[in-house]
Amino acid sequence: MKAILIDHDDSFTYNLRHWLKPLCSQIEVFNHQDFFKTAPKIEADTLVVLSPGPKNPIDYPQTLDWLRSVPKHTPVFGVCLGLQMMAQALEVSVKPYSPPLHGKKSALCILNNDLENLKNKKVARYHSLYCDFESGQNDFEILAVSADDQLPMWVKHQTKKWLGVQFHPESFLTESADLHLQYLNNWLQR
Amino acid sequence: MTPLICFYEKDLFIFSLDYEVHHCPAQMRVADFLNTIEKEFFNAMKVIQCNFEFDSMSAQKALYNGSKASVFVIQNYALKTLAEITAGDVKNISHQFKPLVSREQFTEQVKIIKGQIAEGRIYQVNLTAPLAAACNESGLDIFNYYQAKFNSEYKAFLPYENYSLISLSPELFLQRVKNQLITRPIKGSSSAEKDFSTSLYKNEKEEAELSMIVDLLRNDLNNLDENQASVVTKHREKMQLGYIQHTYSEIQVSNDQPLASILQKTMPGGSISGCPKIESLKVINELEPYRRQAYTGTLGWWQKNDFTLNLTIRTFIKSHDLLVYHAGCGIVYDSDPESEWDEFLLKTGSLHVTK
Numbered sequence: 001m002k003a004i005l006i007d008h009d010d011s012f013t014y015n016l017r018h019w020l021k022p023l024c025s026q027i028e029v030f031n032h033q034d035f036f037k038t039a040p041k042i043e044a045d046t047l048v049v050l051s052p053g054p055k056n057p058i059d060y061p062q063t064l065d066w067l068r069s070v071p072k073h074t075p076v077f078g079v080c081l082g083l084q085m086m087a088q089a090l091e092v093s094v095k096p097y098s099p100p101l102h103g104k105k106s107a108l109c110i111l112n113n114d115l116e117n118l119k120n121k122k123v124a125r126y127h128s129l130y131c132d133f134e135s136g137q138n139d140f141e142i143l144a145v146s147a148d149d150q151l152p153m154w155v156k157h158q159t160k161k162w163l164g165v166q167f168h169p170e171s172f173l174t175e176s177a178d179l180h181l182q183y184l185n186n187w188l189q190r
Numbered sequence: 191m192t193p194l195i196c197f198y199e200k201d202l203f204i205f206s207l208d209y210e211v212h213h214c215p216a217q218m219r220v221a222d223f224l225n226t227i228e229k230e231f232f233n234a235m236k237v238i239q240c241n242f243e244f245d246s247m248s249a250q251k252a253l254y255n256g257s258k259a260s261v262f263v264i265q266n267y268a269l270k271t272l273a274e275i276t277a278g279d280v281k282n283i284s285h286q287f288k289p290l291v292s293r294e295q296f297t298e299q300v301k302i303i304k305g306q307i308a309e310g311r312i313y314q315v316n317l318t319a320p321l322a323a324a325c326n327e328s329g330l331d332i333f334n335y336y337q338a339k340f341n342s343e344y345k346a347f348l349p350y351e352n353y354s355l356i357s358l359s360p361e362l363f364l365q366r367v368k369n370q371l372i373t374r375p376i377k378g379s380s381s382a383e384k385d386f387s388t389s390l391y392k393n394e395k396e397e398a399e400l401s402m403i404v405d406l407l408r409n410d411l412n413n414l415d416e417n418q419a420s421v422v423t424k425h426r427e428k429m430q431l432g433y434i435q436h437t438y439s440e441i442q443v444s445n446d447q448p449l450a451s452i453l454q455k456t457m458p459g460g461s462i463s464g465c466p467k468i469e470s471l472k473v474i475n476e477l478e479p480y481r482r483q484a485y486t487g488t489l490g491w492w493q494k495n496d497f498t499l500n501l502t503i504r505t506f507i508k509s510h511d512l513l514v515y516h517a518g519c520g521i522v523y524d525s526d527p528e529s530e531w532d533e534f535l536l537k538t539g540s541l542h543v544t545k
Binding site: 009010011012013014015017018021027053054055056096098099100102103104124126127128129168170171172173 | 307308309310311312313314394397398399400401402404405406408409410412413416419420422460465466467468469522523524
């Protein structure tokens, strides 16, 4: 499997590349501005990964436009800001979270049997915003939440081939990073 | 000739009276300058220094005139202990330092950063400010006097034409020995009088500050070579430095690239910029009125493929009749503006500061 990793001026992008490596034979990293300028062709077997990053989804209108127009069978995986952009693109509210959590850990509470082996695993959180999936009608399914504050951590879309995480699977603070990657792999094979 | 002094290995320092300094021209990229130097002086012992700003331009005020990067090419040197270097009378000197940013300005800047963290712009920013004192002594007198006051491994004295740099840093930025690249970021500080466990080790704010920087430095090292993954080899260890104590971590990666390419992807250091780095550098540029120049840049020795470079903190610049020092702190959402000002003052250690 090949991957295109779109970097939103983040400082964890190359950790994400390292985390994805066992799954992807080739990972091309593009800064978001270069990606939309050059618009490389996305082949059928390519996973598109949206990196975390600073600021708010509305500060990246090109990524939002791209998400709204991408064919629904194109696999897209979003991390933190990446997930928030998926939510924003489909009119889910993205709101400030108080207090912001940066470099902190939460245990996972699992809502879907496919993620059962991630139960109680601690994940790293770096976010000031969150997706309020309860704010209106949408087709996102919440697969896992944080045990301490019940915020969606693993989320998938029910009709588009979209998967996202609010936490940082690439962080050294995240436990069993390989099991998280395995779930991404299982989802891709489906 | 004024001597040049630079840490080399534990307790041994490069001491030279026979060197030649090369400056990076303003219009040249630092990486190109370093590659040129490497080509011409590969075997020679060199002491290099690069500013925090590296290649970026800034509208902030400069505190002295210096180039963005320089290299001392050393013809002859000896390895000496500090006791040998500083033997003789050490002048007892005293300077009255005044912060160039007021308590009100600094705490206001902390509040602005906290607001921007809440909006999602950044996760952490390292906020710094300079202090200055009138000074009549020579740079070397200042090194001799203050080096005994700072318990730090990476001490250096660099004599430039118009100013001198006295670095008493405890922090390792990058070291390469036999193709193994190491960095040792420091984050988390408390007064040495406080209990390590409660003030630092069990403190969630201090833990988050360091963990964030570890992830950032893993990223910078993972960016160097796609086929080499970095490894966290130490996390949250104690560093005791007399008046202050810290927590630090260590990250390593296998690497055989030219130093210029490494610095291009890792400068400025994560522990003194913030996270995410690009946006943090913009915030620093917006808030700090002065350029940092050598402060929070890097300096150290370089010979063939090996080098040891410090993160240039706890550093003085003696320029004309002025002695400049800087201090700073990592600002996160949990930061209390008044406590961060106290931490800023704590980092001035034994200096006399007008409060």
